[in-house]
Amino acid sequence: MIQKHQSLSTLSNRYHFIDMIEGIADSNSYFSLMLVDVMRFSDVSSAFDHKAGDEILLQIVNRIHVIFGPDLILGRVSGDIFGLVFEGRQSESVMRTKFQRLIEHFKTPLYTNGTAFIADFNVGIASRTHKNVTATKLISLAEAALKQAKNNKHQNCSFVNDNENSVTGRGLALKADLTRAMKNDELELYFQPKVNLLTTKIIGAECLLRWNHPLDGVLFPGSLIEAAETYNMMNELGHWTISSALNRVEQLNNVGINISISINLSPSQLYDVGLPKLLSDLIQRHKIQANMIELELTEDVALSNSLMVKRQLDEIRVMGLNVCMDDFGKGYSNLSFLRDLHLSAIKIDKTFVMELEQNPVNKAIVEATKLICDAKNCEVVAEGIETVQQLNIxxxxxxxSGQGFLFSPAVNFDSFIRLCEIGNFEQVLADKIRTAAG
Structure with missing residues (x-):
């Protein structure tokens, strides 16, 4: 049985936690340190008081013990940063799986003073693989990884291990990883179906990059994207992604599957003057209809006041491609820019969908987005649909239109073709409704 902490004072403070890590380093050859930083925690303290903030942190600590067990070594490194120690040899894929468990678990909201709070985290992970690496060095690496995670727009988790001499060394290693991954065909596109919510028919898909690591298996490519941005290789990676996506669209067309495919664009790609020509050349080469391709932009990029971005988007739209705004509501939308932007679709960020059942404000935001999309004559797409209740609302x-784990996660190309051959998720949905009722 898991014993709950009744107070934050029962947690090891920073100094005691460091002492514990040094003791572990003396007795264990291998272990990993995870630093967990609670995002937007200042919102709680600002809205309520110090006591409410402590209550939220205490709930987080006790939930972490539920996820990883009562024997987890856990300490409070600073106000809203916790340290978790995992003993034994831990690969990057294992530690990233732990990160995913953490994120998935905290999709269920926390409550204080009758108000819900969705906890999200930046996470830095360092693994010790050499006995001569000190506890202090490993802590330093974990702190550097946490800093990387905070600066990474694509993924909130960063991993390092002790065979990198420095953060620079880590970056150079990632650059080599990216070069090798592209040369050796280690990169692959996965596809998450977009579904007609009334019929459950597949009407499109978002393609997502995955990295088939030679040692660790299939990984989310956050670290490679980080390297690409740092070493000005994002356009090269972006070219690979666009080329691979359009090649897959041609293959889908050849087997009679005619649906739109969405491709995520990074900010740096929109500053590449060669982007419109690349798209035009690939569309002609693969003999596909331009309107079958949708380019997804993050909210901050789509609403940018940059003349360069506007010019690029104008050229892309003239070619017949569709432009979609991703993660709407996650940032701070400038509605005057939104009014003037020509979009084929707006995607509602999953954080507003996951709490639809409990939070009337989220429901109001979804309704407001629908009104905006109707006025702009563009499609509204819900991301992160996970429950039948969310679907019904x-x-x-x-x-x-929507996508989410209720229907399917992102799958490899062959699996996606099999899903398209079935055509809809009627049976999947029926099975989930039956399971929920039973």
Whole structure:
């Protein structure tokens, strides 16, 4: 049985926690340190008081013990940063799986003073693989990884291990990883179906990059994207992604599957003057219709006041491609820019979908987004649909397109073709409704 902490004072403070890590380093050849930084925690303290903030942190600590067990070595490194120690040899894929467990678990909201708080985290991980690496060095590496995670727009988790001499060394290693991955065909596109919520028919898909690491298996490519941005290789990686996506669209067309495919664009790609020509050349080479391709931009990029971005988007739209705004509501939308931007679709960020059942404000935000999309004559798409209840609410609100684990995660190309051959998720949905009722 897991014993709950009744107070934050029972947690090891920074100094005691460091002493514990040094003791572990003396007795264990291998272990990993995970630093967990609670994002937007200042919102709680600002909205309520210090006591409410402590209550949220205490709930987080006790939930972490539920996830990883009562024997987890855990300490409070600073106000809203916790340290977790995992003994034994831990590969990057294992530690990233632990990170995913953490994120998935905290999709369920925390409550203080009758108000819900969704906890999200920046996470830095360092693994000790050499006995001569000191506890102090490993802590320093974990702190550097946490800093990387905070600066990474694509993924909130960064991993390092002790065979890198410095953060620079880590970056150079990642650059080599990226060069090798592209040369050896280690990169692969996965596809998450976009579904008509009324019929459950597959109407499109978002393609997502995955890295088939030779040692650690299939990984999310956050570290490679980080390297690409740092070493000005993002355009090269972006070219690979676009080329691979359009090649897959041609293959889908050849087997009679005619649906739109969405491709995520990074900010730096929109500053590449060669982007429109690349898209035009690939569309002609693969003999596909331009309107079958949708380019997804993050909210901050889509609403940028940059003349360069506007010019690029104008050229892309003239070619017939569709432009979609991703993660709407996650940032700080400038509605005057949104008014003037020509979009084919707006995607509602999953954080507003996951709490639809409990939070009337989230429901109001979804309704407001629907009104905006209707006025702009563009599609509204819900991301992160995970429950039948969320699906039913979205349909009641007039949202008829979406994606999420309720239907399917991102899958490899062969699996996606099999899903398209079935054509819809009627049976999947029926099975989930039956399971929920039973």
């Amino acid at each position: 979205l349909k009641e609100l007039g949202i008829y």
